Amino acid sequence: MKWPSLNLQILLASIIGVGLGLYFQALGTQHALVQGSLYGAGLVGTLFIDLLKMILVPLVFCSISVGVANLRQHQQMHKVWVSTMLYFVTTTTLAITLGLLAANYFEPGSGMHVAMFQDAMHGFEAKQLPLPEYFAQFLHGLFVNPFAALAKGDVLALVMFALILGVALVVGGERFDHLRKLLQEALDVTMLIVGWVMYLAPLGIMALLIKLVAVQDIAILHTLAKFAAVVVGITLLHGVVLLPLLLYLVTGKSPLWFFRGSREALLTAFATSSSAATLPVTMRSTLQMQVKPEIAGFVVPLGATINMDGTALYEAIAAIFIANLMGVELSLVQQMIVFFTAMIAAMGAPGIPSAGMVTMVMVLQSVGLPAEAIAILLPIDRLLDTVRTSVNVQGDIIGSLIVQKLTMGAPH
Numbered sequence: 001m002k003w004p005s006l007n008l009q010i011l012l013a014s015i016i017g018v019g020l021g022l023y024f025q026a027l028g029t030q031h032a033l034v035q036g037s038l039y040g041a042g043l044v045g046t047l048f049i050d051l052l053k054m055i056l057v058p059l060v061f062c063s064i065s066v067g068v069a070n071l072r073q074h075q076q077m078h079k080v081w082v083s084t085m086l087y088f089v090t091t092t093t094l095a096i097t098l099g100l101l102a103a104n105y106f107e108p109g110s111g112m113h114v115a116m117f118q119d120a121m122h123g124f125e126a127k128q129l130p131l132p133e134y135f136a137q138f139l140h141g142l143f144v145n146p147f148a149a150l151a152k153g154d155v156l157a158l159v160m161f162a163l164i165l166g167v168a169l170v171v172g173g174e175r176f177d178h179l180r181k182l183l184q185e186a187l188d189v190t191m192l193i194v195g196w197v198m199y200l201a202p203l204g205i206m207a208l209l210i211k212l213v214a215v216q217d218i219a220i221l222h223t224l225a226k227f228a229a230v231v232v233g234i235t236l237l238h239g240v241v242l243l244p245l246l247l248y249l250v251t252g253k254s255p256l257w258f259f260r261g262s263r264e265a266l267l268t269a270f271a272t273s274s275s276a277a278t279l280p281v282t283m284r285s286t287l288q289m290q291v292k293p294e295i296a297g298f299v300v301p302l303g304a305t306i307n308m309d310g311t312a313l314y315e316a317i318a319a320i321f322i323a324n325l326m327g328v329e330l331s332l333v334q335q336m337i338v339f340f341t342a343m344i345a346a347m348g349a350p351g352i353p354s355a356g357m358v359t360m361v362m363v364l365q366s367v368g369l370p371a372e373a374i375a376i377l378l379p380i381d382r383l384l385d386t387v388r389t390s391v392n393v394q395g396d397i398i399g400s401l402i403v404q405k406l407t408m409g410a411p412h
Helices: 006-027 032-106 131-142 146-152 155-199 201-215 220-251 255-272 275-288 293-306 309-326 332-348 356-366 371-408
Strands: none
Touching: 006 032, 006 201, 006 371, 032 155, 032 201, 032 220, 032 293, 032 309, 032 332, 032 356, 032 371, 131 155, 146 155, 155 201, 201 371, 220 255, 220 309, 220 371, 255 275, 255 371, 275 293, 275 371, 293 332, 293 371, 309 332, 309 356, 309 371, 332 356, 356 371
């Protein structure tokens, strides 16, 4: 008998978790069975969240330092990688800006307070510092002892060190090959551990959902539906309008031509929710659209690692959504921190199903929101993951076409 895929396991676990939560809610929280079950669910759910927190720091550090260091292999393609990075930063910036504007306009989660996470919010301090002082404090926190950042789980400071280390490895060239290979092996090991954590995801998700639904007003489901509608709508706006428009403006290629050529890769991304698993199909589609192998071979694998418009957009909206549910109003500066962190988090997210939940912890913690609040997002994460992964892969293919046009002229 074939074991169900991780996607199907998570879907089934979500359904079972919601069902048991509703059953326990009907029995009442004073019932002996409910109390024992909620205690067990709390233990399992907390373990799952702790595992995500445990792997977050090494994952982000290794993936960013290795991603930057690997640019060294393409020094002869200086113009190519400069154009590629410019494209990645531009489209990710567009995606996050769109997400934040939509979240502030539609205000998903506002007026709905989730009691389950109030304990976690007791340590939250809404510091209303003047803008210059807040900015100075933010900058000061970016450059600290990397070992202290590792020990404290200070992700933003660690990201800055990883970027600097990656650049140093590029500049150092072959002298530092050993260290680059060591970091690559560390990333491979970290990805293996992420895979193990994801095996536990169905159980952890089920436990978190049991506790969430059992103790929370059922109105949360209506709030989630509004949030999901906003995310899907804005992600499709980015993928169906903005990215094809950018492609047309730079290359003159029509959206219809693009979607016809990329259909196989986009459908595979939608079905697998994994840009890494889709990579061979993405590469095939890109080459069939007459992108030169040297361009596609650089842009597509790098894009599958660090170019994740859909993920960045989702995490920006989700951070505002969680803040609204917690009754916390994020200031302009805090939303700027969300912007910066969502960009870095999308770069550090592995291309596997639901990997965004690992880096979502980083985005929440950057503005003092509880990591446990990702439990609210889990019931709909699989649905949203299909859409955002398709947009992630779409961005990589469009990136290849644009980079080729900017560096070598249009494909024939």
